[in-house]
Amino acid sequence: MDSSARREKILQILQESSSAVTGTTLSKACNVSRQIIVGDVAILRAQGIAIISTPRGYQLVVPAAPGCMRVFVCCHGSDLMEAELNAIVDNGGIVHNVVIEHDVYGNLEGTLNLHSRRDIQQYIKRMHD
Template sequence: MDGEERREKILEILKGRDGKVRGSELADRLEVSRQVIVGDMALLKARGLPVMSTPRGYYLDTGHREGYRKTLVCCHDRARTGEELALIISAGGMIHDVSVEHEVYGTLTASLEIRSLEDMNAYLQKMKTKNAPLLSSISGGIHSHLVETKGKEDMDRVEEILRKAGFLYENR
């Protein structure tokens, strides 16, 4: 199977899945290395295809939106990361990404797609296992999350909970 056929097969697999597909699973199924899959995903994205990459796997973003989305600017140190994410989830929010502003590169964004405490725990465990720095470590802890809730009232609740806990970066 050549590269083009492999990328078409990847698209078939992603279209046929309801959830995310791990890169290692794609590599095993297509009998290539994980790095080849990373390159294939970059090529698919370069074609303008809505391939999303998360810590828990790849998926196609269909653009179907039912919820209310808002970018929330937060600030905290590494020790409070789990608390911040758990508060958002417990208030009915889903964390799509994290972004920081870099003085050279501009806005840097990483996809998170944290929808549940299980997703959150997997993310935190991977960060710990890999000893990976938070993206916000380059911006003094200041970062933003694209958060989605079912409606505006739920978003108001997320904001209020984050405000009371001191996470929102407001008037500092």
Template sequence: MDTKERREQLLQLLKQSQVPLTGTALANKLGVSRQVIVGDIAILRAAGVNVYATPLGYVIPVLQSTAVTTHFACRHGRDRMGEELAIIIDNGGKVLNVIVDHPVYGEIKASLMLSSRRELADFLRDSANSGAEPLSVITGGVHLHMVEASSEVILQKIEQELRTAGILVE
């Protein structure tokens, strides 16, 4: 298979998947190295394909046409990261990303794409095992999450629960 065919197959695998696919899994499926997949993803992005690299793997998000989104400004330490994300997920939200405003580099954004307790558990485990600090450490715990939900009512419920937990920045 040539490069063009491989990239077309890669794109189809990503479009058909309901869950994120790791670079290793894609490499095994297509018979190439993980680094080749990383390069192919970069080429697909340059061509305008909306591919997210999440902690769980690569994904092409399928946004529901009725979905609504908002940003929640939050503040907490690493010890409350799981609680915050669980509040959002348990109330019907999908955490699309985390954003911090770095004093030198400006906005730094990382895709999360978390919508279930299992994805959250995997994310928290990987975060703990990596030893890396969350992005919010550079802003004293202050960060934004873009959250998607099926209705404004769900977003309002999430906002109230974050407020009650003392996580929402007012």
């Protein structure tokens, strides 16, 4: 499979998936290394395809569902983070991202897309690892 066909296959897998797809899953489906997938995703993004990386893998950006969006400003340590995230998802919310104010680098933003307690557990485990 050439690189163009591989990128089409990656896009097809992402379009058909209802949840995030890991780089490992994509690499196995395409018979290449995860690093090749990382490069292919970068090329797809450069072509204007809205792919985001989450703690659970890659996914296409879907238009926002009707509803409301709120920003929660917090100042606490990791000891209270899990309770806060659980409170949001337990009440039907989605944690889209986190923004950290850094004295030197300014605002650092990370996409999370946490929908459930399972997502939160995986996120916290990755942070500790």
